[in-house]
Amino acid sequence: MNIMLVILVFYPFLGGLLSYAAGRCREEYRDYVAEFVVISEFALAAVLAGMSLGGGWGNVASGELSGAGSSVLEHVSEGAARIFAQVHIPEICGFGLHFTLDGFRVIYSVIAALMWMMTILLSREYFRHHENRNRFYLFLLLTLGATMGVFLSADLYTTFIFFEIMSFTSYVWVAQEENAESLRAAATYLAVAVIGGLVMLMGLFLLYRELGTMVISELLPAAKACENKDALYAAGACMLVGFGAKAGAFPLHIWLPKAHPVAPAPASALLSGILTKTGIFGILIISSNLFLHDAAWGNLILGIGVLTMFGGALLAVFSIDLKRTLACSSMSQIGFILTGVGMQGLLGEENAMAVHGTFLHMVNHSMIKLVLFMAAGVIFMNVHALNLNEVRGFGRKKPLLKAIFLTGALAIGGIPFFGGYISKTLIHESIVEYGGGWVMRVVEYIFLFSGGLTVAYMTKLYVAIFVEKNANAEVQRKFDQMKKYMNLQSGLTLGISAAVLLIWGLFPHTMMDRAAELGQGLMNLEETGHVVAYFSLKNLSGALISISIGAIVYLFVIRRYLVRNLSEKKNSVKCYVDAWPKWLDLENLIYRPVLLQFLPFVCGVFCRIADSFLELLIVALRKTIYSDSPLPHERPEGNAVTEFVGRVLNGIQNLGNRFWNRKKPGKKNYVHLLAVRNEEFKETNMIIQRSLSFGLMLVGIGLCLTLIYIIWW
Numbered sequence: 075m076n077i078m079l080v081i082l083v084f085y086p087f088l089g090g091l092l093s094y095a096a097g098r099c100r101e102e103y104r105d106y107v108a109e110f111v112v113i114s115e116f117a118l119a120a121v122l123a124g125m126s127l128g129g130g131w132g133n134v135a136s137g138e139l140s141g142a143g144s145s146v147l148e149h150v151s152e153g154a155a156r157i158f159a160q161v162h163i164p165e166i167c168g169f170g171l172h173f174t175l176d177g178f179r180v181i182y183s184v185i186a187a188l189m190w191m192m193t194i195l196l197s198r199e200y201f202r203h204h205e206n207r208n209r210f211y212l213f214l215l216l217t218l219g220a221t222m223g224v225f226l227s228a229d230l231y232t233t234f235i236f237f238e239i240m241s242f243t244s245y246v247w248v249a250q251e252e253n254a255e256s257l258r259a260a261a262t263y264l265a266v267a268v269i270g271g272l273v274m275l276m277g278l279f280l281l282y283r284e285l286g287t288m289v290i291s292e293l294l295p296a297a298k299a300c301e302n303k304d305a306l307y308a309a310g311a312c313m314l315v316g317f318g319a320k321a322g323a324f325p326l327h328i329w330l331p332k333a334h335p336v337a338p339a340p341a342s343a344l345l346s347g348i349l350t351k352t353g354i355f356g357i358l359i360i361s362s363n364l365f366l367h368d369a370a371w372g373n374l375i376l377g378i379g380v381l382t383m384f385g386g387a388l389l390a391v392f393s394i395d396l397k398r399t400l401a402c403s404s405m406s407q408i409g410f411i412l413t414g415v416g417m418q419g420l421l422g423e424e425n426a427m428a429v430h431g432t433f434l435h436m437v438n439h440s441m442i443k444l445v446l447f448m449a450a451g452v453i454f455m456n457v458h459a460l461n462l463n464e465v466r467g468f469g470r471k472k473p474l475l476k477a478i479f480l481t482g483a484l485a486i487g488g489i490p491f492f493g494g495y496i497s498k499t500l501i502h503e504s505i506v507e508y509g510g511g512w513v514m515r516v517v518e519y520i521f522l523f524s525g526g527l528t529v530a531y532m533t534k535l536y537v538a539i540f541v542e543k544n545a546n547a548e549v550q551r552k553f554d555q556m557k558k559y560m561n562l563q564s565g566l567t568l569g570i571s572a573a574v575l576l577i578w579g580l581f582p583h584t585m586m587d588r589a590a591e592l593g594q595g596l597m598n599l600e601e602t603g604h605v606v607a608y609f610s611l612k613n614l615s616g617a618l619i620s621i622s623i624g625a626i627v628y629l630f631v632i633r634r635y636l637v638r639n640l641s642e643k644k645n646s647v648k649c650y651v652d653a654w655p656k657w658l659d660l661e662n663l664i665y666r667p668v669l670l671q672f673l674p675f676v677c678g679v680f681c682r683i684a685d686s687f688l689e690l691l692i693v694a695l696r697k698t699i700y701s702d703s704p705l706p707h708e709r710p711e712g713n714a715v716t717e718f719v720g721r722v723l724n725g726i727q728n729l730g731n732r733f734w735n736r737k738k739p740g741k742k743n744y745v746h747l748l749a750v751r752n753e754e755f756k757e758t759n760m761i762i763q764r765s766l767s768f769g770l771m772l773v774g775i776g777l778c779l780t781l782i783y784i785i786w787w
Contacts, residue, residue, distance in 0.1 A: 076159060076160075076161040078118065078121075078122050078159075079122070079159050079160075079161050079173050079175055079226065080161060080163070080173065081118065082115070082118055082119060082122065082183060082222055082226065083173065083219055083222045083223045083226060083236075084219060085111070085114075085115060085118070085219070086111060086112075086115060086190075086215045086216065086218040086219035086222065087215070087216055087219040089107070089108070089110075089111030089112075089115075089215050090111075090211070090212045090213070090214070090215030090216045090218075090219070091212070092107050092111070093107040093108040093111065093208075093211050093212065093215060094208050094209075094211065094212040097207065097208035097211065098208065101207065101208075104207070104208060104211060105198050108194050108197075108211045108214075108215065109194055109195060109198070111215060112187070112190045112191040112194045112195075112215075112218070113191055115187045115190065115191070115218065116184070116187035116188055116190075116191045118187075119183045119184045119186075119187040120184060120187075122175070122180070122183070123180045123181075123183070123184050125158075126158035126159070126175060126180050127177075127180065127592070156176055156177060156595055157174055157175070157176050158175045158176060158180065159174065159175040160172070160173065160174040160175070160228055161173050161174075162228075167231075167235060169229070169231045169288075171223075171227075171232050171235070172227065172228040172229045172231075172232050172289065173223075173226045173227060173228055173232065174226065174227075174228035174290075174291075175226065176595055176596065177591075177592035177593050177594075177595050177596075178433070178592070178593040178594075178595065178596035179225055179226055179596075180592070181437065181589060181592060181593055182225045182351070182355075183222060183225055183226065185348070185437065185440050185441070186218070186221050186222060186225065186348050187218075187222075188444075188574075189343065189344060189347055189348050189440065189444050190214070190215075190218045190344070192343075192444060192448065192567050192570070192571050193214075193340035193341075193343050193344055193444070193448070194211075194214065194340070195563055195564075195566075195567045196339075196340055196448050196451060196563075196564050196567045196568070197210075197211075197214075197338075197340045198563060198564075199455065199560065199561050199563065199564045200338065200339060200340060200451050200455050200564075201338070204338075206250065206252075209246065209250075210246070210247070210250055210338070210341075213243045213244070213246040213247065214247070214340075214341070214344075216239075216243040217240055217243040217244045217247075217344070217349075220236045220237075220239040220240035220243060221236075221240055221348060221349065221352060222236075223235070223236030223239070223240075224236045224237050224240060224352045224355065225352065225355060227290075228289065228290055228291070229287075229288045229289045229290055230278055230281070230288040230290065230293075230313075230359070231278070231288045233356065233359070234271075234274065234275065234278060237271070237274075237316075237320070237352065237356070238271050240349065240352065241264075241267035241268070241271060241320070242264075242267075244263075244341075244344075244345065244349060245260055245263060245264045245267070247337050247338070247341035247344075247345065248260040248263050248333045248336060248337045248341070248345075250337065250338055250341065251336060251338075253336075255336050256336035256337070258332070259329070259332040259333045259335075259336045259337075260333070260336075262328060262329050262332050262333070263329040263332070263333045266319045266326055266328065266329045267319065267320065267329075269319070270315055270316040270317075270318070270319030270320065270326065271316055273312050273315040273316050274312060274313050274315065274316025274317065274356075275316075276312045277308075277309045277310070277311070277312025277313035277314075277315075277316065278309075278313065280305060280308055280309035280312065281306075281309040281310075281313070281364075283305075284300055284302055284305045284306060284309065285297065285300060285306075290359055290363060293359075293363035293364060294362075294363045294364075294366060294598065297363060297364045297365075297366075306364060307371075309364075310360050310364050310365060310371065313356065313360055314357065314360060314374075316356070317352075317353045317354075317355075317356030317357045317360070318353060318357065318378070319353070320349065320350065320352055320353030320356075321350050321351075321352075321353025321354050321357065321408050321412075322350050322353070322382075322404060322405050322408050323353070323378050323379075323382050323408060323409075323412060324378060324381040324382040324385055324405075324409070325381075327382065327385070327386070327405050330346075330350075330386075330401050330402070330404060330405050331389060331393075331398055331401050331402055331405070333345060333401070334346060334397050334398065334400065334401030334404070334447075335395050335397045335398045335401065335460060338451070339397070339447050339448060339450055339451025339452075339454055339455075340447075340448070340451060342397055342400070342401070342447045342450070342451075343443055343444050343446075343447035343448055343451075346400065346401065346404040346443040346447060347439065347440040347441070347442075347443035347444050347447070348440055350404060350408055351436055351439075351440060354408070354411055354412075354415075354436060357375070357412070357415060358415065358432075358596060358597060359596075361375060361415055361418065361419060361597075362418070362596065362597040362598045363598070365419060366419075366598055367418075367419060367422040367423060367425075368419050369419060369420055369422075371419050372416045372417070372418065372419020372420040373416065373419075373420070374416075375412055375415050375416035375419065376412075376413060376416025376417065376419075376420065376517065377416070378412055378416075379409050379410070379411070379412030379413035379414075379415065379416050380409065380413060380517055380520055380521075381409070382405060382406070382408055382409030382412060383406050383407075383408075383409025383410050383412075383413060383520070383521070383524045384406075384409070384520050384523070384524050384527075385405065385406075385409070386402045386403065386404070386405030386406030386407070386408070386409055387402075387403070387406040387409075387524045387527035387528055387531070388527065389402035389405070389654070390402035390403045390406060390527070390528075390531040391527055391530055391531045391534075391627065391631070391632065391636075392636070392652065392653055392654040393531075393652070393654070394461060394462045394463070394636075394650040394651065394652050395460050395461060395462070396450050396453065396454075396460045396461075396462060396465060396535065396539075397447070397450050397454075397460050398460070399531055399534075399535060400443065400446055400447060400450060402531075403486065403528065403531065403532075404439070404443060406524060406527075406528065407435070407439045407486065407528075408439075409524070410435055410497075410498065410501060410521075410524070411432055411435050411436055411439070413501055413505075413517075413521065414428050414429075414431045414432030414435060414500075414501040414504065415428075415432055417501065417504040417505060417508060418432065418597060420508055420510070421504060421507065421508055424507075425504070425599065426594075426599060426601060426602065426604075427500045427501075427503050427504040427507065427606070428500070428501065428504035429590075429594050429597045429599045430500050430587070430590035430591075430594065431497050431498070431499075431500030431501035431502075431503075431504060432501065432597070433589075433590050433593040433594065433597070434493070434496060434497035434500065434586055434589070434590050435494070435497035435498065435501065437493075437497075437578075437589065438485065438486075438493040438494050438496075438497050438578075438579075439486070439494075441485075441493070441571070441574065441575045441578065442482050442485050442486045442493075442494065442575060443482075444571050444575075445478060445479075445481060445482035445568070445571050445572050445575055446479065446482040446483070446486070448567065448568050448571065449475060449478050449479045449482065449568060452475060452559065452560050452564065452568065453465050453468055453469070453475075453539065455560075456468070456556060456559050456560075462534075462535070462538045462539075462650045463545065463649045463650055465538070465539055466538050466539065466542055466543070466544045466545065466650075467539070467542055467543045467544035467549075467550045467553055468539055468540075468544075468553045469539045469540040470540060470541070470543070470550075470553065470554065471553075471554045472540075472556070472559060474565065474568075474569065475540075475559070475560075475568075476540045477572070478568050478569065478571075478572040479535075479536065479539070479540065480536065480540075481572040481575055481576050482572065482575065483532040483533075483535070483536050485575055485579060486528060486532060487525075487528050487529045487532050487533075487621075487624070488525050488528065488529070488617050488620055488621075489529075489617070489621070490609065490614060490617055491579065491580060492576075492579040493575065493578050493579030493586065494579070495579070495608070495617055496579065496582045496586055496608055497586075498525060498616075498617070498620075499606070499608055499613050499616060499617065500606065501521070502518070502521060502522070502616045503606070503613065503616075505517055505518045505521060506518065522616060522619050522620050522623065523620075523623055525616075525617075525620030525623070525624075526619070526620045526621070526622070526623025526624040526626075526627060527623075527624065527627060528620070528624065529620060529621055529623070529624025529625070529627075529628070530623075530624040530625075530627035530628040530631070530632060531632075533624065533625075533628045533632075534628060534632050534636075534650075538650065545647040545648075545649060582608050583605070587605070635653065636650060636651055636653055637649070637650055637651070638651050711745075711746065711749035711750075711753075712745065712746075712748060712749025712752055712753075713749075713752065716745065716748035716749050716751075716752050717745055717748075717749075719744070719748055720743070720744040720745030720746070720747070720748045720749070721744075721745060723744035723748075724743065724744050724745065727740040727742065727744070
């Protein structure tokens with residue numbers, strides 16, 4: 075089982091290289107290799123899940139992958155997590171790589187493999203007219219391996235290594251089209267990823283200094299024994315920046331609305347559905363191990379979650395770009411998940427509903443965005459546009475695509491009998507259960523209102539694409555005549571994904587509750603809690619309130635203010651308008667001016683001051699402490715040596731003028747000449763000694779001598 079765990083991580087790296095090599099020979103070979111890799115990866119993940127959960131493996135494999143046989147132990151538990159397998163690969167990057175498999179990781183390894191399989195199966199048709207497909211497939215598979223490495227990591231060091239690999243390989247997805255817009259969005263994505271990664275690395279340094287370990291299963295007891303809580307909070311805050319940036323949490327969400335519209339649809343599905351969950355995975359590790367049941371930390375995460383939840387929903391309501399709307403929706407749903415994480419800290423040991431709601435909404439959002447972004451990809455590869463006014467009416471006579479999109483829309487809207495309703499109900503009930511006065515009442519209202527905004531913007535998308543007619547009758551006629559808008563492979567890919575999402579939501583107790591119990595170990599929940607009557611009137615009331623709010627927002631805000639006439643004529647065509655203020659863009663308003671203008675200016679001034687500091691210090695010392703002091707009997711020039719030698723030379727000169735140089739007597743004053751030479755030598759020596767270069771040279775010589783001493787002695 076150990077070797078299967080390692081293959082699950084490193085097999086996609088090899089597969090990416092093989093697909094690239096095959097594509098250099100023939101494009102069809104690349105498609106076959108890539109599809110075989112992801113299908114076999116999914117099969118391996120499914121088999122591993124079956125062996126772990128089906129009882130076929132009654133023990134856990136544990137050991138080092140070092141050539142020697144691995145030891146086999148009985149089933150163990152680390153905290154509340156049931157470990158099915160773990161492996162350590164020593165002497166890689168210093169600490170080695172450490173992987174493990176528990177219930178949470180089993181589920182997300184299967185989900186990740188499923189999403190990659192579906193998106194690559196769609197990519198064959200989606201990229202049929204695109205360039206640089208070899209490059210895209212290469213980095214798509216490399217990112218799969220890195221993502222598996224993150225989810226299966228057993229220590230934060232391994233998490234960080236694969237997290238950074240994932241950030242750099244997925245950058246290519248955003249820059250794939252190589253136009254100005256995609257390159258700018260890719261630069262934003264990379265900047266957020268790099269800065270977040272550096273801050274996270276600082277947090278890991280602090281954490282290791284305080285706790286002496288980065289193994290996830292050892293963090294909880296080490297954190298409880300740690301006396302320096304301030305340092306622990308500082309480490310947690312730094313890691314929160316890194317993981318929150320990848321998750322798309324406010325205020326580090328700026329890459330989400332920019333990257334998704336310009337990235338290819340298969341990449342957008344993975345960026346939204348799975349890569350953001352690696353950030354959530356890291357936040358769960360921090361919250362459930364370093365700050366388990368910590369109310370202060372819970373309040374922090376809750377505050378970030380509420381801002382992210384409402385901000386993303388508001389942006390989605392105003393957006394008129396199909397994929398941008400779905401991207402802002404992803405930001406909002408990440409906010410729902412973070413709200414659940416925050417409630418876990420506030421509820422303490424009685425946080426079963428928050429734990430289950432958080433995990434299930436992660437799974438729901440992954441599968442929902444797989445369906446919605448692939449449907450958006452089908453629309454784009456036919457219309458080559460994403461603006462709602464241009465794609466308007468495309469799906470009117472396409473029942474399969476309409477049913478697929480509707481499944482995702484109903485699920486994300488939290489409509490009863492769909493998966494999103496179950497997870498949102500659990501998170502909502504955890505808020506109600508906590509109580510907490512007027513503050514939590516406000517949180518509950520924002521939660522319900524954000525759910526209503528979700529219904530509103532998904533209704534906007536569905537009506538625009540599948541109900542309304544295009545403003546141009548000729549364009550609408552072309553849309554209606556499109557019978558083969560996707561091939562059989564793409565149709566099966568979308569249909570199966572939507573069917574899985576539909577079936578998943580129809581059996582909440584049979585499937586969703588059991589999955590939640592399996593994944594709760596990562597969040598250190600031991601008890602499963604009571605069975606929730608999801609369709610009771612009390613629980614249905616929250617969904618009904620959100621649906622009502624959504625209907626009001628759609629009818630009285632979107633239809634009245636965001637759909638306007640093109641002209642003042644009575645029969646003029648109505649179109650969707652982008653009413654969001656252009657200046658209200660955090661990236662252009664704050665981040666770029668600060669990072670590209672203000673900080674370089676401040677750093678430049680600081681560097682100039684530092685550059686001249688030593689010289690200014692030397693001059694100041696020369697004028698004060700080391701200033702020349704007058705001697706009581708100061709010679710007019712030179713010193714005793716130059717005066718003595720000069721007088722001797724003058725005597726020799728005078729003697730020569732009397733006897734052997736009488737024709738050409740010498741007239742030099744050697745006392746003065748030697749005094750001048752002495753002053754020149756002293757001035758040159760002083761300049762050398764005061765220079766920074768001379769000091770660095772002495773340091774270099776000292777280091778060389780030290781190195782020679784170490785080597786030879």
